[in-house]
Amino acid sequence: MDLRSLRFLVLWPHKDKMEDCILDADFLPSTRHFAAFDNENNVLACCTLMPESRIVEGQVYSMRLRAMASHPDVRGSGMARELLSFALGHFLGEKFWCDARLIAVPFYERCGWRVRSEAYEIPIIGTHFLMTS
Numbered sequence: 001m002d003l004r005s006l007r008f009l010v011l012w013p014h015k016d017k018m019e020d021c022i023l024d025a026d027f028l029p030s031t032r033h034f035a036a037f038d039n040e041n042n043v044l045a046c047c048t049l050m051p052e053s054r055i056v057e058g059q060v061y062s063m064r065l066r067a068m069a070s071h072p073d074v075r076g077s078g079m080a081r082e083l084l085s086f087a088l089g090h091f092l093g094e095k096f097w098c099d100a101r102l103i104a105v106p107f108y109e110r111c112g113w114r115v116r117s118e119a120y121e122i123p124i125i126g127t128h129f130l131m132t133s
């Protein structure tokens, strides 16, 4: 399982094929992808960080988190949280934000993030909240 396959499986199963599971910013030099692998190089958890600023209550959050996912087989193991912590550790001094799916809000809260908006809808995907680190 590679990064696109995991994205297809758990984030965007409505797309036609895994080749469609890429973001415009995926190949920018400033974008960073992080993944946790098993011994056979299958991706078990992944996330992507990119520079994109968002101002929340006067504070600049300069990095955007996208495509946070873990394989169903490892859910609840703490691997996703560890990967996120590892990824954020590469950007010391930065602040982070994301569009958090309703279903993922408790995960981000367990990682110390905070809900910073009312609920809003993103077509096809559903209800989201702005969250910050």
Ligand SMILES: CC(C)(COP(=O)(O)OP(=O)(O)OC[C@H]1O[C@@H](n2cnc3c(N)ncnc32)[C@H](O)[C@@H]1OP(=O)(O)O)[C@@H](O)C(=O)NCCC(=O)NCCS
Pocket (backbone or CB within 6 Å): 010, 011, 067, 068, 069, 070, 071, 074, 075, 076, 077, 078, 079, 080, 081, 082, 099, 100, 101, 103, 104, 106, 107, 108, 110, 111
């Ligand atoms: C969101 C997601 C990455 C969380 O992965 P995970 O494997 O459950 O995360 P972890 O095992 O690292 O969990 C860390 C903590 O969050 C908690 N947690 C995770 N999801 C939770 C939920 N839905 N409700 C309550 N607690 C939750 C875990 O129990 C764990 O708690 P602990 O501190 O008591 O150990 C995963 O559920 C996923 O891939 N979901 C589908 C894709 C998705 O929605 N991604 C987010 C896009 S914004």
